[in-house]
Amino acid sequence: MARRTKQEADETREALLDAAEQVFLDRGVARASLDEVARVAGCTRGAVHWHFRDKLGLFLALDERLVLLQDEVKDRLCIEEDGSLQSMACAITAAMKDFEENPRRRRLLTIMLQRCEYVAEMAPALQRRRQADTEIRETLRRRFQEVAERGDLSPAWPPERAALFLYALISGLLHEWLRGEADFTLSGEVSDAIRSFLDCVAARPVSGGEK
Amino acid sequence: MARRTKQEADETREALLDAAEQVFLDRGVARASLDEVARVAGCTRGAVHWHFRDKLGLFLALDERLVLLQDEVKDRLCIEEDGSLQSMACAITAAMKDFEENPRRRRLLTIMLQRCEYVAEMAPALQRRRQADTEIRETLRRRFQEVAERGDLSPAWPPERAALFLYALISGLLHEWLRGEADFTLSGEVSDAIRSFLDCVAARPVSGGEK
DNA sequence: CTTTATATACATACTTGAAGGTATCTTTAC
DNA sequence: GTAAAGATACCTTCAAGTATGTATATAAAG
Numbered sequence: 001m002a003r004r005t006k007q008e009a010d011e012t013r014e015a016l017l018d019a020a021e022q023v024f025l026d027r028g029v030a031r032a033s034l035d036e037v038a039r040v041a042g043c044t045r046g047a048v049h050w051h052f053r054d055k056l057g058l059f060l061a062l063d064e065r066l067v068l069l070q071d072e073v074k075d076r077l078c079i080e081e082d083g084s085l086q087s088m089a090c091a092i093t094a095a096m097k098d099f100e101e102n103p104r105r106r107r108l109l110t111i112m113l114q115r116c117e118y119v120a121e122m123a124p125a126l127q128r129r130r131q132a133d134t135e136i137r138e139t140l141r142r143r144f145q146e147v148a149e150r151g152d153l154s155p156a157w158p159p160e161r162a163a164l165f166l167y168a169l170i171s172g173l174l175h176e177w178l179r180g181e182a183d184f185t186l187s188g189e190v191s192d193a194i195r196s197f198l199d200c201v202a203a204r205p206v207s208g209g210e211k
Numbered sequence: 212m213a214r215r216t217k218q219e220a221d222e223t224r225e226a227l228l229d230a231a232e233q234v235f236l237d238r239g240v241a242r243a244s245l246d247e248v249a250r251v252a253g254c255t256r257g258a259v260h261w262h263f264r265d266k267l268g269l270f271l272a273l274d275e276r277l278v279l280l281q282d283e284v285k286d287r288l289c290i291e292e293d294g295s296l297q298s299m300a301c302a303i304t305a306a307m308k309d310f311e312e313n314p315r316r317r318r319l320l321t322i323m324l325q326r327c328e329y330v331a332e333m334a335p336a337l338q339r340r341r342q343a344d345t346e347i348r349e350t351l352r353r354r355f356q357e358v359a360e361r362g363d364l365s366p367a368w369p370p371e372r373a374a375l376f377l378y379a380l381i382s383g384l385l386h387e388w389l390r391g392e393a394d395f396t397l398s399g400e401v402s403d404a405i406r407s408f409l410d411c412v413a414a415r416p417v418s419g420g421e422k
Numbered sequence: 423c424t425t426t427a428t429a430t431a432c433a434t435a436c437t438t439g440a441a442g443g444t445a446t447c448t449t450t451a452c
Numbered sequence: 453g454t455a456a457a458g459a460t461a462c463c464t465t466c467a468a469g470t471a472t473g474t475a476t477a478t479a480a481a482g
Contacts, residue, residue, distance in 0.1 A: 003450040003457045012457080028328030030241030033441060045442085046458045054442080117239030117326050130390070156407055164387075164395065165380070165404050172383030173375075179341070184375065193376050196367055200411035215431055216477065223431080244467055256468090257433045265468080 013051045015041040017065065020058050021107050029059060029116040056121055063128055066108040070132055073098065074139055083146040085153075085198045092170070092194055096186035099174070110178045137167045157201040169197065224262045226252040228276065231269050232318050240270060240327035267332055274339055277319040281343055284309065285350055294357040296364075296409045303381070303405055307397035310385070321389045348378045368412040380408065 004012065019041035023032045034055055038045045052058040077091045099105055118126035141163035147153045153162065173190050176182055184190060215223070230252035234243045245266055249256045263269040288302045310316055329337035355370035364373065384401050387393055395401060 003448095003452090003455080005451065006456090009457060026330065028241065028330040030239065030328055031331065035441075044459055046460075049443080050456090050458055115328050115330065117241055117328060119237065119239040119326065120242065156410070161400070161404055161407070164384075164400070165408070168383030168387060169376070169380050170383070171386060172379030172381070175382060175386065176375075176379060189372070189375070193372055196372070197376070197411075199367070200408070217430090220431060246467075255433055258431075260469080261430085261432060 012041070012043060012047055016043070016048060016051060016058070017062060020062055021104070021111070024059070024062070024111045024115055025107050029055075029111065029122075034058070056125070059116070059122075060125060060128070062108065063112060063125055066105070066112060067128065067132055069102070069105050069108070070136070074136060077139055077143065081143060081146070083143075083150055085147055085202055088143055088147070089191075089195050089198050093187065093191040096191055099177075100186050106178065109174065113175060113178060133167075137163055140166055152203050154201050154203050162201050166194070166197070169194070223252070223254060223258055227254070227259060227262055227269070228273060231273055232315070232322070235270070235273070235322045235326055236318050240266075240322065245269070267336070270327070270333075271336060271339070273319065274323060274336055277316070277323060278339065278343055280313070280316050280319070281347070285347065288350055288354065292354060292357075294354075294361055296358055296413055299354055299358070300402075300406050300409050304398065304402040307402055310388075311397050317389065320385065324386060324389060344378075348374055351377055363414050365412050365414050373412050377405070377408070380405070 016037065019037045020032075023037045023040055027033075027036070032055075034045050034048050037058070038048050041047070048058065052061060073095045076094065077088075080091050080094075081087050099109075112129060116122065116125070118129070141159050144153060144157075144159035144162045148159055153159070157165075173186075173193075177184070177186055177190070227248065230248045231243075234248045234251055238244075238247070243266075245256050245259045248269070249259050252258070259269065263272060284306045287305065288299075291302050291305075292298050310320075323340060327333065327336070329340070352370050352374035355364060355368075355373045358364045359370055364370070368376075384397075384404075388395070388397060388401070
């Protein structure tokens with residue numbers, strides 16, 4: 001086919017990414033074929049190889065989409081923060097709600113966590129994931145640090161431990177939830193549980209006892 | 212080659228499973244070839260297809276190995292249990308230590324969690340994993356139930372929530388630890404953190420304040 | 423106790439098919 | 453006119469499946 005206008009080309013690129021999202025999700029990255037991605041996007045492999053170097057390139061571009069979404073959350077966690085555990089709980093609840101309401105986000109995370117094997121030529125993707133995770137943990141640690149400096153953190157919970165703990169907790173719950181038939185909701189039970197946890201690590205109760 | 216004695220054949224089967232463990236671990240299940248598995252085991256693909264129907268069959272046999280190990284832990288969690296949070300903490304600490312000391316266990320879990328894509332023909336494997344996880348959660352729930360009946364569980368933590376929480380926590384920490392360069396140890400920081408958590412959910416302190 | 427038949431435990435070879443990479447062709451925007 | 457934006461076609465690789473070869477363990481028959 002012929003040369004398209006620049007806007008049309010960008011649309012093609014987005015269509016390819018959308019298609020990759022879908023195909024990777026139900027075939028897994030390794031078993032997904034570029035041909036199917038192209039057909040779902042309404043074009044051919046020629047277009048794929050024009051916009052992306054190879055399958056890894058396509059995958060990394062998809063990962064970039066998720067990184068952008070994660071950065072949004074991270075920023076919100078920083079901005080809305082006033083140094084209280086209360087505000088941390090709010091920010092995390094908001095993030096959970098976002099996962100439920102933004103299907104793209106859910107699909108992308110499912111792909112990165114459960115639809116690919118980080119091995120061999122996928123190594124650069126692994127690095128990216130690791131870095132993103134490290135940044136989140138570090139952000140959490142800084143928040144807990146601030147809480148501690150206010151004297152609102154129980155001495156049994158140094159900021160590092162609290163951050164690792166909360167990160168692992170959220171990560172574990174997300175894993176379980178992403179598998180599909182979870183018997184809980186992120187904005188419901190999970191947010192409640194996290195509030196309960198934040199109550200635990202508080203030097204003094206934050207949510208007024210039984211709220 | 213010729214027919215081997217039954218014992219030799221069993222040894223071959225074990226060698227193939229060991230080889231699969233290694234090859235799956237560093238190539239990922241999807242990219243691993245049965246030919247390489249066979250060569251690592253010191254035989255050919257003929258042997259693989261004799262002992263296992265296909266790659267999925269080989270994978271399921273590997274999974275069975277892990278299920279057996281997990282059942283051991285589950286049984287220990289039931290046997291050593293006297294209904295106190297203290298004994299739960301001990302059982303979990305023992306399980307963590309086991310992960311550190313039993314390399315096969317670590318490799319198997321890494322494969323099941325991070326080296327395969329549960330999709331399409333891998334569906335039966337996914338079911339097996341889900342069932343194993345459900346059993347663990349259910350076991351934890353029953354333990355918490357017993358603790359609650361003794362009046363030792365904080366009313367803020369119904370057994371279901373506590374079980375889901377602890378399961379997610381351990382799962383998240385294991386995921387992180389399995390990725391390789393974790394900045395913590397299972398028998399050290401993780402066990403400590405879990406004890407801290409169990410202190411949180413206790414109706415009254417269990418480890419004597421600052422132990 | 424020997425012989426014989428048969429199933430066992432693989433090895434080897436052949437076929438098939440899917441997928442990725444690359445090269446070339448075709449329009450058309452700029 | 454030239455380079456962008458793909459389509460089409462070709463080639464190669466690689467792995468799974470299958471079929472068949474083959475020597476021997478083993479159990480049954482004599």
